[in-house]
Each structure stands twice: as C-alpha cells, then as structure tokens.
Amino acid sequence: MIGYLTRRLATMLALLFGVSVLVFWLFALMPGDHFSGNRSLTPQRVAELRALYGLDQPVVVRYGIWLRNLFRGDLGYSLEYNRPVAEVLAPLLWNSFLVAFAAFVLTWLIALVTGVLAATRQYSWFDRLVTVALFASLSVPSFFLGLMMIKILAIDLQLFPAGGMLDTGSLTSGPARVVEIVHHLALPVAILTFLGAGSLTRYFRSGMLEVLRADFIRTARAKGLGERAVVFSHALRNALLPAITLLAFELPALFSGAIITEQIFNWPGVGRLQIESVQTRDYDVLMTLTMLLALLTVVGSFLADVLYAVADPRIRLVAKVRHG
Structure with missing residues (x-):
C-alpha cells in the first residue's frame, strides 16, 4: 500500500x-x-x-x-x-470554497437519493419527474436560471437577497453573521446544485438499473434477502463505481462553473477575479488559479481511486496481488 x-x-x-x-x-x-x-x-x-x-x-x-x-x-x-497573489486570493478563495463545497455536498446527496429511488421505481411518476428535471438541468443556461431566480425569489417574493455576501452596511458578527452569509449563499448554491445534480443523477440511475438486472441481484433476491438489503448492500455499492469516476472532475467543475454564478449574484469569489485577470492580463493570478484547478483535478482523481477500493473489495485484492 x-x-x-x-x-x-x-x-x-x-x-x-x-x-x-x-x-x-x-x-x-x-x-x-x-x-x-x-x-x-x-x-x-x-x-x-x-x-x-x-x-x-x-x-x-x-x-x-x-x-x-x-x-x-x-x-x-x-x-x-x-x-x-496569496493576499489577493486568500479571502476570495475561501468565499468560493463555501459555494463550491456546499454545492458539492448537496449535489452528491440529492443525486444519490433521487438516482436510487428513480431506478428502483422505474417508469413511475417519480421516475418521470426526475427525468424531466434531469433534462431541464442539462438544457437551461446558468445565467438564465440565475436571473429568473433573482426576479422571482429576490425581487418579487423577497425571500432571498439579490446578491452579495452580506447586507449593505452589515455590522453583524458571530452566529448572526453566519446566518446572514447562509441566507446570501442560498441562491448561488441552489443553481450550482440544480445544474450539477442532473448529470450525476443520470449516472446513478443508469448504474443502478444496470446492476439491478445483474445475475447476483436475482440470486440475492432468490435467497430471501429483503429489498432494502438488496438495494443498499449489494446494488448500490456496485452502482457507485461509474459515478466515482466523476469525482475527479466535480471539484474543478464547481469552481469553474461558479465563475458565471458569482458574476450573476455579485458573490466576492475567485470567479470574478479570474475574469478581471483575463481582462487586465494579470498572468500571475491566472497561473495560480489555473494550477489550483489542475491540483483539484489531480487530487480528485486520487480520491476517486481510494473510493474505488472502498466501494469494491475486488480492487483491493487486485492491488495486493500486483504489488505483493
């Protein structure tokens, strides 16, 4: 090892x-x-x-x-x-990390739950609803969705702020400041989650459908195992393998996708900085941001390999045989 x-x-x-x-x-x-x-x-x-x-x-x-x-x-x-560059990036990188991490967790959680439920209830009303939402997330541009959410939820209904990270002239601190940031964080995270969960749900659903038709699943059911044990103990672990491959691209994709979202909601993150650096040809900043995305991709690929071994014991066995 x-x-x-x-x-x-x-x-x-x-x-x-x-x-x-x-x-x-x-x-x-x-x-x-x-x-x-x-x-x-x-x-x-x-x-x-x-x-x-x-x-x-x-x-x-x-x-x-x-x-x-x-x-x-x-x-x-x-x-x-x-x-x-470190002083310029430090506060903005943390702000972008908040958006990316929250969207990453919600995307995988929602995609996992909806993908499994849609596969186990194939051709049901829930499966059809998930399919419609899936195609909508793949076809609707992020800037259009963002503007619509601002118009409806922020301006008309006034449920969320239209942009920024804090209220204008805010002097809050402690828990009140955290609540205020989360309130401003809701719309950007909702857009990234909706756009990312669609494609990931498709992988979970197709993977579960393929595994549920496998011979070992029929054997498990023939032995009298409950449907919950068959789905979560046998099928889900094998269905996770194709989706784990996407982990190497999820983190950099979220940071890249947040560029437009941060512009729409005036969120103080690295997305706006990256656009401004292109316009002003501030190459040291661009080099750092590009290498950061490359680092996230490489680290994500490494984590995907580790999760492969956790999800499939056969991979650990092959690794032991190859490397003694």
Missing part, C-alpha cells in the same frame, strides 16, 4: 509539473502583457516596467524563476492589485 501511494504521489507531481510547463508556455504566447495594454503609459515607461518585473526575459528563464518562487511558497505578484 505504501509503495502504491508513493507511486501515485510521484505521478501526481509529474502531472502537475507537465501542466505548469504547458500553462506557462501558453500564457507566454498570448500577445501583450499587463503594461503593454495600458494606453496611459509611454513606450519607454512600458519597457522600464517590463524590465523591472522581468517580463523581458526569455520564457525559460521566467518559468524557472516562477517555479523556484512557487517552491518557496511565493505565488507571484499581482500587477493589477499591487499585492502578492
């Missing part, structure tokens, strides 16, 4: 290194930089600033400097905000 984890860690580091080389090279190919796009600067001043921040160096040299600083914990310097 230790040898397997060591090899996986080495593979993860190699993948991240390859991604960093590719991403840095692609950003270097983009025309212009933060200073050349500023019309208020003279060409001489642009040349001075590019030399000051090392932007006139060859790509290989710049990448080496960036990688060395990264190992030291230095994520770079934001030319737009005139602050280290």
Whole structure:
C-alpha cells in the first residue's frame, strides 16, 4: 500500500509539473502583457516596467524563476492589485470554497437519493419527474436560471437577497453573521446544485438499473434477502463505481462553473477575479488559479481511486496481488 501511494504521489507531481510547463508556455504566447495594454503609459515607461518585473526575459528563464518562487511558497505578484497573489486570493478563495463545497455536498446527496429511488421505481411518476428535471438541468443556461431566480425569489417574493455576501452596511458578527452569509449563499448554491445534480443523477440511475438486472441481484433476491438489503448492500455499492469516476472532475467543475454564478449574484469569489485577470492580463493570478484547478483535478482523481477500493473489495485484492 505504501509503495502504491508513493507511486501515485510521484505521478501526481509529474502531472502537475507537465501542466505548469504547458500553462506557462501558453500564457507566454498570448500577445501583450499587463503594461503593454495600458494606453496611459509611454513606450519607454512600458519597457522600464517590463524590465523591472522581468517580463523581458526569455520564457525559460521566467518559468524557472516562477517555479523556484512557487517552491518557496511565493505565488507571484499581482500587477493589477499591487499585492502578492496569496493576499489577493486568500479571502476570495475561501468565499468560493463555501459555494463550491456546499454545492458539492448537496449535489452528491440529492443525486444519490433521487438516482436510487428513480431506478428502483422505474417508469413511475417519480421516475418521470426526475427525468424531466434531469433534462431541464442539462438544457437551461446558468445565467438564465440565475436571473429568473433573482426576479422571482429576490425581487418579487423577497425571500432571498439579490446578491452579495452580506447586507449593505452589515455590522453583524458571530452566529448572526453566519446566518446572514447562509441566507446570501442560498441562491448561488441552489443553481450550482440544480445544474450539477442532473448529470450525476443520470449516472446513478443508469448504474443502478444496470446492476439491478445483474445475475447476483436475482440470486440475492432468490435467497430471501429483503429489498432494502438488496438495494443498499449489494446494488448500490456496485452502482457507485461509474459515478466515482466523476469525482475527479466535480471539484474543478464547481469552481469553474461558479465563475458565471458569482458574476450573476455579485458573490466576492475567485470567479470574478479570474475574469478581471483575463481582462487586465494579470498572468500571475491566472497561473495560480489555473494550477489550483489542475491540483483539484489531480487530487480528485486520487480520491476517486481510494473510493474505488472502498466501494469494491475486488480492487483491493487486485492491488495486493500486483504489488505483493
């Protein structure tokens, strides 16, 4: 087991290194930089600033400097905000994590429950309702759904705030502040959950339908096992395997999908920062955010492998045979 984890860690580091080389090279190919796009600067001043921040160096040299600083914990310097990237990202990253984590938990919980119930009640009214909701979540754009929720729930019914993380001029603290943040968090999380649960429910439902038709399920029922034991102890564990594959893409997908949602609801997260960094060509911020998404993908893939072994004991047996 230790040898397997060591090899996986080495593979993860190699993948991240390859991604960093590719991403840095692609950003270097983009025309212009933060200073050349500023019309208020003279060409001489642009040349001075590019030399000051090392932007006139060859790509290989710049990448080496960036990688060395990264190992030291230095994520770079934001030319737009005139602050280290870590200071710019720290509060916004936490805000985006709140949205992504809440949506992630609700998405998997809702998809698991609805997928299992729809599969065990195939062609029932519940199954048909889930199918309609599934196609709706896959076809409705997030910006349209967000605007409709603001119009109906925030403006007409005034059940939720239209945007932001806190009320205007809010001075709350302690539990009252937590309640206020959760109140503002409801609509962004609801959109991400609705959009994400649709595709995941489809995987759970199709996986359960396939497993419920398997021979070992018929054998379990023939032995007199209750339907609850058959569904949750035998069928669900095997049906989880295809859905676990999606875990590697869920976290980065939620952070990426939150970009539009954060813009709609004026949520102070990394989504808006990412768009502003593209517009201002703040490449250090973009590099950090891109590497963060790559890290989440690699870590998600690793967690998926671990969950595979938890859900299917045969995978643990094969690993022991291969690695002694």
